[in-house]
Amino acid sequence: MIAMKPGQFRISLFSAVAIACLLSLSTFAQEGYRVFESSGDGFPPQGISVAIFGSTGTVGDGVLKSVLADPRVGRIVLVTRRETDRITAAREAGRVDVVMHKDYLDYSVLADVFADIDAVYWALGTSTRNVDDDMYTVIHVDFPVAFLEFWLQLDRDGGGRSFHLVSGAGTSADSWFHWAREKAKAEEAVASLAEGTGVTALLYRPSFVAPASERISGFESFMRSILMPLGKAVDAPTIGCAMLANTFALPARSEIYENDAILERDCPPAVTHVAALAR
Numbered sequence: 001m002i003a004m005k006p007g008q009f010r011i012s013l014f015s016a017v018a019i020a021c022l023l024s025l026s027t028f029a030q031e032g033y034r035v036f037e038s039s040g041d042g043f044p045p046q047g048i049s050v051a052i053f054g055s056t057g058t059v060g061d062g063v064l065k066s067v068l069a070d071p072r073v074g075r076i077v078l079v080t081r082r083e084t085d086r087i088t089a090a091r092e093a094g095r096v097d098v099v100m101h102k103d104y105l106d107y108s109v110l111a112d113v114f115a116d117i118d119a120v121y122w123a124l125g126t127s128t129r130n131v132d133d134d135m136y137t138v139i140h141v142d143f144p145v146a147f148l149e150f151w152l153q154l155d156r157d158g159g160g161r162s163f164h165l166v167s168g169a170g171t172s173a174d175s176w177f178h179w180a181r182e183k184a185k186a187e188e189a190v191a192s193l194a195e196g197t198g199v200t201a202l203l204y205r206p207s208f209v210a211p212a213s214e215r216i217s218g219f220e221s222f223m224r225s226i227l228m229p230l231g232k233a234v235d236a237p238t239i240g241c242a243m244l245a246n247t248f249a250l251p252a253r254s255e256i257y258e259n260d261a262i263l264e265r266d267c268p269p270a271v272t273h274v275a276a277l278a279r
Helices: 008-031 058-069 085-092 108-114 133-153 178-194 218-230 236-248 259-264 269-276
Strands: 033-036 048-053 073-080 097-101 119-122 161-166 199-205 208-210 233-235 255-258
Touching: 048 058, 048 236, 058 073, 058 085, 058 119, 058 208, 058 236, 073 085, 073 108, 085 097, 097 108, 108 133, 119 133, 119 236, 133 161, 133 178, 133 199, 161 178, 161 236, 178 199, 199 236, 199 259, 208 218, 208 236, 218 233, 233 236, 233 259, 236 255, 236 259, 255 259
Parallel strands: 048 073, 048 119, 073 097, 119 161, 161 199, 199 255, 208 233
Antiparallel strands: 033 097
């Protein structure tokens, strides 16, 4: 038997973990995706399957918070490039499956993941301050359109699926602002793609979005206190409430929900409590 010096085992263990991590990253780089499946112990025995895009951002984090609190939701799939504290905690609790995805213009490798998804909550986006106009179009128009085209091609009997796109107040094809025109383009594209299929496209135009309570800053809290009484703000988890309400009482056709309509949507008691915690 070969004797190890004190600390040698720890170094060897660290090396093994490092190699495993490198192999994992290599797989992600080559294949473009990696699925971190939870134990599933936290999934309700029955319930719909939901996928969320953009769960690391302000809106997506709030949507995730509400979805996690809804006992009617079974499997939750998060498509992302990184994790947050909420995502990690939910995965470790066996409540979500995390899909690390690389190419948001190509989802072909995720066909098995999305075969049984009932609703997709799309909160992926960025600020005009972070990217140029061309990249803004890619992120806000090309990404969701590419996904919806992919999802519509998956074989599935019957309808009942829904695609929920977060746009923004002021969205208009006639706007002076590039971001508003591009979001209008995205709305029109997904609604057109979904028409006559088994998928209903639902579009949300929130005004100022206040982050969930765990993430809100002092300035954001101040802005919320001013804008909320005027009906010009919404808490991020409340957007999740609206999506859930529409998922379980699916409209007959595509609809646009302005900020006041988002605030009016009813949530189950457990989810309403979670949304209230954001205030």
